[in-house]
Amino acid sequence: MRRETIRVQLQGDDSIARFENVGLRYGLGPEVLQDVSFSLPASSFHFLVGDSGAGKSSLLRLMYLALKPSRGLISLFGRDIQTTPRRDLPAVRRQIGVVFQEFRLLNHLSTFDNVALPLRVAGVKEADVTRHVVELLEWVGLKDHLKARPPTLSGGQQQRVSIARAVIARPKILLADEPTGNVDDRMALRLMHLFEELNRLGTTIVIATHNMALVERLGRPAMRISDGRLSVIPGTRGGEPKRESRESPPSRAAVPKPPRPAAGGAATDEADPPGIENFL
Amino acid sequence: MFNVKRSDLPLDKDAHSRFLPWLIAFMVFLAVLAFGGILVLGATAAKWDQGVGGTLTVQIAATDDPTRDQRNLQEVLNLLASTGDIERYQVIDEARMLRLLEPWIGAGAKVGDLPLPKLIDVGIAQGGKLSIDALRARLAKAVPEAAVDDHRVWLNRLVRLIQTVELIATAILAFIAFATIGTVVFTTRTGLSVHKEAIEVLHLIGAQDSYIAGQFAGRAMLLGLKGGLIGLTLGLPALIGVGYLAGRLKGSALPEVSFGILEWCMIAAIPLAVSALAMSTARITVLRSLARMP
Numbered sequence: 001m002r003r004e005t006i007r008v009q010l011q012g013d014d015s016i017a018r019f020e021n022v023g024l025r026y027g028l029g030p031e032v033l034q035d036v037s038f039s040l041p042a043s044s045f046h047f048l049v050g051d052s053g054a055g056k057s058s059l060l061r062l063m064y065l066a067l068k069p070s071r072g073l074i075s076l077f078g079r080d081i082q083t084t085p086r087r088d089l090p091a092v093r094r095q096i097g098v099v100f101q102e103f104r105l106l107n108h109l110s111t112f113d114n115v116a117l118p119l120r121v122a123g124v125k126e127a128d129v130t131r132h133v134v135e136l137l138e139w140v141g142l143k144d145h146l147k148a149r150p151p152t153l154s155g156g157q158q159q160r161v162s163i164a165r166a167v168i169a170r171p172k173i174l175l176a177d178e179p180t181g182n183v184d185d186r187m188a189l190r191l192m193h194l195f196e197e198l199n200r201l202g203t204t205i206v207i208a209t210h211n212m213a214l215v216e217r218l219g220r221p222a223m224r225i226s227d228g229r230l231s232v233i234p235g236t237r238g239g240e241p242k243r244e245s246r247e248s249p250p251s252r253a254a255v256p257k258p259p260r261p262a263a264g265g266a267a268t269d270e271a272d273p274p275g276i277e278n279f280l
Numbered sequence: 281m282f283n284v285k286r287s288d289l290p291l292d293k294d295a296h297s298r299f300l301p302w303l304i305a306f307m308v309f310l311a312v313l314a315f316g317g318i319l320v321l322g323a324t325a326a327k328w329d330q331g332v333g334g335t336l337t338v339q340i341a342a343t344d345d346p347t348r349d350q351r352n353l354q355e356v357l358n359l360l361a362s363t364g365d366i367e368r369y370q371v372i373d374e375a376r377m378l379r380l381l382e383p384w385i386g387a388g389a390k391v392g393d394l395p396l397p398k399l400i401d402v403g404i405a406q407g408g409k410l411s412i413d414a415l416r417a418r419l420a421k422a423v424p425e426a427a428v429d430d431h432r433v434w435l436n437r438l439v440r441l442i443q444t445v446e447l448i449a450t451a452i453l454a455f456i457a458f459a460t461i462g463t464v465v466f467t468t469r470t471g472l473s474v475h476k477e478a479i480e481v482l483h484l485i486g487a488q489d490s491y492i493a494g495q496f497a498g499r500a501m502l503l504g505l506k507g508g509l510i511g512l513t514l515g516l517p518a519l520i521g522v523g524y525l526a527g528r529l530k531g532s533a534l535p536e537v538s539f540g541i542l543e544w545c546m547i548a549a550i551p552l553a554v555s556a557l558a559m560s561t562a563r564i565t566v567l568r569s570l571a572r573m574p
Contacts (some may be wrong), residue, residue, distance in 0.1 A: 029391070066484055068574045086571075094486035106478050110291035117288060121487035165485070 015039040015078075016173050016204040017063060022072030024058055031070070032058050034228045040173070040206065045199045047215045048208040049233070050225035055206040057101065059225060060175050063206070065089060065100045077172060094122050097171035097203075101178045103162040105150040111137065112146040112159050118169040136164050140194075156183050163194065173204040180211055260265055286483060289475050291499040296467045300500075301507035303463050304554060307456045309518070311550050314452040317520040319543050320526075321449070321470050325442045336402050336412065336430040338369075342395035343425060352423045360402060361424055365410040367403040372418025439507030460554060464504075464561040465539075468496055472569050483573055493566035497559045508551025519547070 017040045024033040032055045036139050040046065050056050061067045062074060065081065074081045076092055084092065097118075105114050112133055119129045137143055140160040159179065165176055176195070182186035192207075192214065199205045206223075209215065215222050221235035291297060312392070338360070340352050360369045377396055378385075385394075404410055412430050419426040472479065482492055539547070 064484060066480075081347060090486045091572075092486075092487045093484060096486075098484060100481075104477065104481050105290065106481060108293070108478075109288065113288070118480065120288070120486045121482060121485060121491055168487075 014041050016044075016076070017206075018073075019062075020073040022069045022074060024055075024067065025070045027149070029156070032228055033062075033069075033225070033230075036230045037227075038074070038223060038230060038232075040204055042204055043174075043199065043202050044209070045205045045220045047218075047220055047222035048225070049210065049212065049215060049222045050207055051181060052210060054225045055228050056225055057177055060098075060177050060206070060208055060231075063173075064096050065093055065177055073116045088119075094118065094169055095172045096125060097166035097169070097174040099159075099162050099166045099174070099176035099179045100183065103150070103158050105158060105161055105165070107150050109155070110147045110149060111142060114150065114161055115164045115168050117165060122169060133164075136168055136260050137161075140164050156187050159183060159187075167198060167203070171203065173206070174198060176205070176207045177208070177253070178208055180214060181196065188214060189217075195269060285318060287495050287499065289471075289478055289495050289569050291471055291475070291495065294471055294474060296470050296502055297499065299468050300463065300503045301510060304460060304504055304558065305510035305514065306506025307463075308508045308554055310517040311453060311456045311554070312447045312515030312519055312547055314456070314514060315547060315550060316450045316515075316522075316539075318446055318453075319539060320523075321442050321446045326477070334404050336404065336428055338400040338402060338419065339427045339429060340398040340400075340423065340428070341425040342397050344395075351396065352425055353400075355399065355423050356419065356426050360400070363410070363415060363418075365405045367405045368387055369400050369402045372401055374398040378393055378458075385497060457557065464500055464558045465565050468500065468562045468565040469569070471496060471499075472566065479570075480573075483570070489567055489570040492570060493563045495520050496566045498565035500562035501555050501559035504555035505551060508554045511554075512548065512551050516547070 016037070020037050022033060022036040022239065023031050024036075025031045040249050048059065052178075052194050054276075062069055063076075065076075079092060083090070106117070109117075115137060116129045119132060123130075134143070134146070137146060140163065142157060142160055142164070143159065144239075145153060148162060153161065158221045163176075163179070163181065166176070174195070179191055179195075183191065188211065195207060196218070199276060216236075219236035222233040224231045224233055340349070340356060343349055343352075350397055357369070359373075360366055372380075374396075377399065412428060416428040419428060496513055
């Protein structure tokens with residue numbers, strides 16, 4: 001049973017993001033992330049929790065290709081990132097929407113231009129850019145602030161601009177780093193509903209947060225990082241909204257299990273024995 | 281691949297992009313002068329080559345015996361007359377000799393008291409196959425006092441001088457190019473670090489390196505063009521002024537400085553060349569820097 005699951009996940013590329021034994025260290029320092037392995041099915045919704053400094057942001061940075069892992073394998077949308085030529089990475093990045101922790105809006109650009117960026121770098125025609133951006137900003141309630149510069153907006157408005165920029169190009173996966181960090185609970189919940197709405201439309205969502213109340217309230221599964229290792233807290237609403245019966249939430253035991261005897265099928269290709277069973 | 285009108289990076293507000301055009305203007309000013317110099321020198325060398333190359337001078341040293349001098353002259357003239365490929369020959373008369381000597385012996389001197397050599401100005405047919413060495417040997421055999429001066433030594437020295445100056449001017453052009461590249465690299469790197477945050481965002485939302493590089497390249501091209509035009513505006517009057525002053529030195533060895541349309545076009549193209557240089561320098565600098573990002 002377990003072996004079958006592995007095969008399905010290694011071959012049938014319905015996983016949006018897959019990590020195998022990923023380790024990350026900055027320079028010569030200790031490993032910030034150790035043996036992180038998981039697989040996110042398409043259209044899943046996960047929280048990423050852990051104390052501050054536990055490595056949530058590092059994990060997200062690996063996922064949005066701002067960092068390269070020190071070891072291990074990352075594949076996104078069925079592509080092994082390590083073997084993907086550098087010139088092909090922008091195309092991969094365009095399928096990833098990121099809501100940065102500090103928004104990282106470009107202060108010299110208007111709201112409109114900030115949200116338009118992902119379309120423009122992708123070479124979308126200006127007429128289509130205008131149509132899509134205006135439509136989306138209308139949807140997030142910022143239609144009256146098209147020309148405003150980010151510094152003149154409130155924190156919540158900037159957040160919505162940042163989310164709009166993350167989703168404008170219809171990414172396959174949306175990564176949000178503490179998107180509810182500096183908004184009140186009511187706003188946080190509204191944002192969560194926005195993410196759930198996007199998820200319902202098919203976007204895979206990963207939200208890093210330390211707001212456990214919110215996690216429990218939404219009942220979605222969570223990946224927990226502590227001491228650089230990943231474990232899973234199953235959600236009360238089941239693993240994945242669309243594949244509850246077949247898919248299991250990404251998981252990894254907090255304490256590494258001893259390596260299993262060689263697994264069959266595609267799994268034998270893996271060089272690092274401890275990684276395989278972590279897919280569960 | 282770059283869009284000059286719309287930029288995602290606030291490059292036009294950078295302080296360094298205000299001084300870059302002036303640095304480039306200065307470079308282009310120098311480049312216009314140096315390049316103008318190269319063109320003038322090239323034209324001068326060509327003119328000298330034509331004007332002097334087709335002639336030689338036969339000189340017959342004066343002896344104590346005037347009848348022997350006369351005989352020598354006649355023999356040389358006979359010999360020249362029988363030599364092929366000689367277009368013309370003309371004995372330089374006394375009045376002209378005195379004019380040539382005027383700077384040394386002063387005006388109003390008489391020839392009578394001075395043993396002057398006879399000079400014969402010989403014009404060689406264009407494209408002829410006259411061997412100057414053979415002519416020299418035959419003359420020496422017939423008239424030991426005769427010597428042939430084909431201006432070669434004098435001309436070689438001049439040509440070497442011109443070549444040296446041309447080389448220096450070319451080196452100046454190369455230095456200007458290097459300095460421009462260095463300035464643009466420095467400015468671009470400053471821009472890269474000033475806008476590091478925005479560039480990273482562009483990178484992370486999937487911008488190709490060429491997209492980001494294009495913004496810098498487009499900006500550098502504009503600044504280069506602006507500076508280049510300022511430099512050209514300052515350099516042209518300077519060049520024309522130098523040409524005017526040189527033109528007033530009439531009768532000197534300097535030929536008239538006048539450029540054809542081609543030369544003017546080449547000078548006018550300097551700002552474009554500098555602009556293109558700035559553009560590609562900025563592009564390469566950014567691409568190299570971005571290659572370090574994952």
